[in-house]
Amino acid sequence: xxxxxxDNAATTVAPAPVGRFGMVDLIRSEWTKLRTVRSTMWxxxxxxxxxxxxxxxxxxxxxxxxxxxxxPIDPTQLSLVGxxxxxxxxxxxxxxxxxxxxxxxxxRATFAAAPRRPLVLFAKVVxxxxxxxxxSEVVAFISFLLGQALLTSPAPHASFSTPGALTAVAGTGLxxxxxxxxxxxxxxxxxxxxxxxxxxxxxxxxxxxxxxGLPAFMQNAINRYMxxxxxxxxxxxxxxxxxxxxxxxVGLGILCAYTLALSLVGGCLLARRDA
Amino acid sequence: xxxxxQLTKRYGDKLAVDELGFTVRPGVVTGFLGPNGSGKSTTxxxxxxxxxxxxxDVTVNGQHYHDLAWPLRExxxxxxxxxxxxxxxxxxxxxxxxxxNRIPLRRVEEVLELVGLxxxxxxxxxxxxxxxxxxxxxxxxxxxxxxxxxxxxxxxxLDPDGIRWxxxxxxxxxxxxxxxxxxxxxxxxxxLTADEVVxxxxxRLIAQVPVAELLAQSSQRYVRVxxxxxxxxxxxxxEHGALTAPxEHGALTAPEDGALNVRGxxxxxxxxxxxxxxxxxxxxxxxxxxxxxxxxxxxEESVEYRGALQGSPQGADR
Numbered sequence: 001x002x003x004x005x006x007d008n009a010a011t012t013v014a015p016a017p018v019g020r021f022g023m024v025d026l027i028r029s030e031w032t033k034l035r036t037v038r039s040t041m042w043x044x045x046x047x048x049x050x051x052x053x054x055x056x057x058x059x060x061x062x063x064x065x066x067x068x069x070x071x072p073i074d075p076t077q078l079s080l081v082g083x084x085x086x087x088x089x090x091x092x093x094x095x096x097x098x099x100x101x102x103x104x105x106x107x108r109a110t111f112a113a114a115p116r117r118p119l120v121l122f123a124k125v126v127x128x129x130x131x132x133x134x135x136s137e138v139v140a141f142i143s144f145l146l147g148q149a150l151l152t153s154p155a156p157h158a159s160f161s162t163p164g165a166l167t168a169v170a171g172t173g174l175x176x177x178x179x180x181x182x183x184x185x186x187x188x189x190x191x192x193x194x195x196x197x198x199x200x201x202x203x204x205x206x207x208x209x210x211x212x213g214l215p216a217f218m219q220n221a222i223n224r225y226m227x228x229x230x231x232x233x234x235x236x237x238x239x240x241x242x243x244x245x246x247x248x249x250v251g252l253g254i255l256c257a258y259t260l261a262l263s264l265v266g267g268c269l270l271a272r273r274d275a
Numbered sequence: 276x277x278x279x280x281q282l283t284k285r286y287g288d289k290l291a292v293d294e295l296g297f298t299v300r301p302g303v304v305t306g307f308l309g310p311n312g313s314g315k316s317t318t319x320x321x322x323x324x325x326x327x328x329x330x331x332d333v334t335v336n337g338q339h340y341h342d343l344a345w346p347l348r349e350x351x352x353x354x355x356x357x358x359x360x361x362x363x364x365x366x367x368x369x370x371x372x373x374x375x376n377r378i379p380l381r382r383v384e385e386v387l388e389l390v391g392l393x394x395x396x397x398x399x400x401x402x403x404x405x406x407x408x409x410x411x412x413x414x415x416x417x418x419x420x421x422x423x424x425x426x427x428x429x430x431x432x433l434d435p436d437g438i439r440w441x442x443x444x445x446x447x448x449x450x451x452x453x454x455x456x457x458x459x460x461x462x463x464x465x466x467l468t469a470d471e472v473v474x475x476x477x478x479r480l481i482a483q484v485p486v487a488e489l490l491a492q493s494s495q496r497y498v499r500v501x502x503x504x505x506x507x508x509x510x511x512x513x514e515h516g517a518l519t520a521p522x523e524h525g526a527l528t529a530p531e532d533g534a535l536n537v538r539g540x541x542x543x544x545x546x547x548x549x550x551x552x553x554x555x556x557x558x559x560x561x562x563x564x565x566x567x568x569x570x571x572x573x574x575e576e577s578v579e580y581r582g583a584l585q586g587s588p589q590g591a592d593r
Contacts, residue, residue: 112346
């Protein structure tokens with residue numbers, strides 16, 4: 001470990017490339033960050049197991065006890081029921097992608113390497129969004145196929161040719177991805193893991209409960225804008241007669257708008273705040 | 276080259292850095308000295324573009340940090356040793372930094388080797404000792420082979436071997452023509468490492484001087500004189516404007532066993548004066564204050580929490 005080794009070492013850093021660091025470099029860096037923390041990889045594994053496992057249990061249970069007097073079910077929704085729990089896990093992961101860097105101080109190393117901070121947020125959105133989209137779609141499609149296979153006669157079952165089923169399955173994967181990015185944007189604003197997770201859980205699960213205390217006409221106006229309501233509509237193959245909901249694609253659009261707005265505010269604050 | 280002008284930063288009501296200006300030149304080790312809480316870390320974070328100044332300006336090689344094309348290839352920094360995800364390995368931490376600035380991945384192995392962490396590169400950084408974390412932070416600073424390097428209290432937590440290693444590393448980097456800016460609250464450490472020091476207190480610049488000059492200029496340079504006719508000598512010295520009265524500094528008090536500490540007149544002048552009276556001298560010894568004493572004297576006015584912070588953990592100033 002003598003100082004002279006620096007001389008030799010110095011020659012191996014190739015001269016700086018033309019231009020400047022950009023999205024490609026930051027996407028590589030973010031991908032390395034994501035995959036080199038073991039807890040992240042475990043959590044993604046748990047997402048898959050929980051999502052598919054609960055859906056399989058629910059469908060198998062329903063099929064085993066099915067009788068002519070059973071209440072009617074939406075087999076598509078039933079086979080996607082496990083994804084309800086996935087949104088919590090994915091939300092927590094989305095928070096950690098950003099708040100984990102603040103909590104450990106890594107954010108200062110990150111911003112020293114990439115002082116154009118909104119680009120860092122953008123790279124995180126691309127990398128985390130892509131991973132979560134793939135995993136969510138895998139969970140949704142496997143849950144659906146496995147669930148429909150388990151829903152044996154006489155229980156009703158669905159297929160991709162069932163009206164609305166394919167939209168529900170593909171839409172569920174998209175919904176989970178956007179929920180993850182929503183949580184990531186929240187953490188960009190809040191920066192503290194506990195605070196961001198609490199806010200996420202509050203917005204997603206508790207605001208709808210508070211809203212139930214409102215008069216019916218207000219509920220009917222507000223409820224359809226709740227992320228949970230949007231998600232609940234997406235996992236159903238049909239509207240089921242619920243009058244005050246948006247169609248799956250409109251609902252996804254609204255959720256994307258929330259996420260985009262939060263991300264833009266987060267990106268601006270990121271650039272202005274001290275790290 | 277790092278240049279700061281009128282750099283000012285407040286946190287709420289507290290003025291952390293106050294119109295600070297200094298220049299850090301390439302080719303020498305520049306120490307950044309000040310008591311804990313005097314604004315050293317804040318200043319370094321502003322150099323790195325992590326904190327935005329409320330007023331003033333700081334540039335690296337003439338550019339704002341934000342505008343650097345490949346920041347890690349131009350500036351390397353060790354700001355806090357523990358700023359690493361505990362679940363990530365040393366290699367992965369360096370790899371993600373290298374990728375962000377398109378630095379070849381073989382350079383990661385080189386710097387791991389250089390700081391002596393190659394054998395534990397796969398271990399999770401959370402299990403590292405403070406000394407190992409410090410080495411990993413140094414590896415990250417060297418990753419892009421930058422021409423400008425900042426180290427915030429780099430010897431914290433290192434054993435004597437490690438301290439010597441960092442000292443030689445800093446000197447070696449400067450000898451290669453790099454700009455090396457290293458903070459410390461220990462004057463004694465800087466005396467061994469730095470060629471020049473920027474001294475701050477309460478966020479304000481107190482002095483930017485070469486270490487040798489700081490020693491020479493120090494008002495604590497004095498001459499110890501012993502004589503059987505001390506009163507006669509003292510009267511003559513007073514007449515010639517030398518300071519002989521004991522003052523609040525320990526070094527100048529205690530004219531015990533007929534000795535006198537004289538400031539403001541060197542040993543040659545005192546000897547000549549004694550011979551002209553004439554007065555017998557038993558001792559005529561120039562004393563050089565330690566750099567630590569010089570530092571204490573310079574920062575005396577600006578130590579913020581004197582006494583109150585005694586015995587508190589050091590190096591955690593923000």
